[in-house]
Amino acid sequence: MPGGSGTGLSRRGLLGLAAGVGAAGLALGAGAGAAAGVAVGRARASEGAASVHEFFGAHQAGITTPVQDHLHFASFDMMARTSRDDLVELLQDWSYAASRMTQGLDVSATGAVGGDPEAPPDDTGEALGLPASALTITFGFGPTLFVASDGTDRYGLAAQRPTTLERLPSFLGDDLLPGMSDGDLCIQACADDPQVAVHAIRNLSRIAFGRARLRWSQLGFGRTSKTTTGQATPRNLFGFKDGTANILADDTAALDAHVWVADSDEPAWLAGGSYLVARKIAMRIETWDRVRLSEQERIVGRDKAHGAPLSGGVEQTTPDFEATDAAGSPDIDVRSHVRLAHPEFNDGNRILRRGYNYVDGNTDLGQLDAGLFFLSYQRTPDQFVALQRTLSTDLMNEYTQHIGSGIWAIPPGARAGSYVGAPLFA
Numbered sequence: 001m002p003g004g005s006g007t008g009l010s011r012r013g014l015l016g017l018a019a020g021v022g023a024a025g026l027a028l029g030a031g032a033g034a035a036a037g038v039a040v041g042r043a044r045a046s047e048g049a050a051s052v053h054e055f056f057g058a059h060q061a062g063i064t065t066p067v068q069d070h071l072h073f074a075s076f077d078m079m080a081r082t083s084r085d086d087l088v089e090l091l092q093d094w095s096y097a098a099s100r101m102t103q104g105l106d107v108s109a110t111g112a113v114g115g116d117p118e119a120p121p122d123d124t125g126e127a128l129g130l131p132a133s134a135l136t137i138t139f140g141f142g143p144t145l146f147v148a149s150d151g152t153d154r155y156g157l158a159a160q161r162p163t164t165l166e167r168l169p170s171f172l173g174d175d176l177l178p179g180m181s182d183g184d185l186c187i188q189a190c191a192d193d194p195q196v197a198v199h200a201i202r203n204l205s206r207i208a209f210g211r212a213r214l215r216w217s218q219l220g221f222g223r224t225s226k227t228t229t230g231q232a233t234p235r236n237l238f239g240f241k242d243g244t245a246n247i248l249a250d251d252t253a254a255l256d257a258h259v260w261v262a263d264s265d266e267p268a269w270l271a272g273g274s275y276l277v278a279r280k281i282a283m284r285i286e287t288w289d290r291v292r293l294s295e296q297e298r299i300v301g302r303d304k305a306h307g308a309p310l311s312g313g314v315e316q317t318t319p320d321f322e323a324t325d326a327a328g329s330p331d332i333d334v335r336s337h338v339r340l341a342h343p344e345f346n347d348g349n350r351i352l353r354r355g356y357n358y359v360d361g362n363t364d365l366g367q368l369d370a371g372l373f374f375l376s377y378q379r380t381p382d383q384f385v386a387l388q389r390t391l392s393t394d395l396m397n398e399y400t401q402h403i404g405s406g407i408w409a410i411p412p413g414a415r416a417g418s419y420v421g422a423p424l425f426a
Helices: 023-028 031-049 084-101 193-207 253-256 293-300 337-341 381-393 396-401
Strands: 070-078 137-143 186-192 211-221 273-283 356-362 368-378 402-408
Touching: 031 356, 070 368, 084 137, 084 193, 137 293, 186 193, 186 402, 193 211, 211 293, 211 402, 253 402, 273 293, 273 381, 293 337, 368 381, 396 402
Parallel strands: none
Antiparallel strands: 070 186, 070 211, 137 186, 137 402, 211 356, 273 368, 273 402, 356 368
């Protein structure tokens, strides 16, 4: 059983990894080479023990986990003519491999160097010698997994689709690229070493061979939010502190109210899970860099040096939206990002942000192809939709463009010996 002490990767999954090698041989790790591979993996895991996050648990890791420095996000579509059994088998294989990689191990017992030397190895090997590096792997299910875009119920899951899990509506100013949006499945891999995150997505993509194909992916660096009090507030590519008022891991009341799907919510299989929204937001870096400092601060609503609200105080001071200057003008502009995003103007609505900066080289005009890969977790998609509509008049919109979009239901964490999403198929 994946995640337990037995089978390892499924036979069909192995067709894309090691043609001709029996699943039983891989699972048992037969031979001295396999034993050596396991020993090496255990040694690596021991070295990085302080930065290991358990894959199994009540909630999936990678949500309230302290935000790591690097991201590799990937969206997948199931292949044509795949069955419900294929989908279940894929989730089992992914969960098994993820439970190992998050411990600093190879994807299977034989891994990169412990298998038949005349066959392709199970693991690509670029993470050999590296610790777990705080790797977390988080899985999600898109709307089209339940009901395909042509209306078909490919896997008998239509009746289990959450009623609010629908493709996000169009928002003012959207210019979405189909090649950077949506997907049946998603994987969020975060780590403090970019090679560890890339290794995770690379190997999970290989395991998906014949069952799912990569639709699009995104690399991210330089987290743009924090999830623990021990983390300093990071800065985005506009140079401002970002995520000052984010929900933190120790705020259990806020997590229960705004992030985790409750037992009383529907559907029952999603209890303990969440909803993930991803938005690729291009920033007009060169234009922004020519804006005077006072105007940048007015747009954001905070001081650039320390992150304090323009109404006064320090970074953590609650903004005073009623404060005015000598001329009677608000200290914090009514269309500033801070004001429009604040819960006070969104019926108390809050989300947990977990985004990253990105730079994808340069455009045809010689400008930076850069911006924010926005990730947020919320108890219901309605929270994000309402917030995004409020931000339609945000002064910052002049300098940003939403070019990618997706939403996924994030199942609760898997029990040891089981796999992510098992309650959906019960």
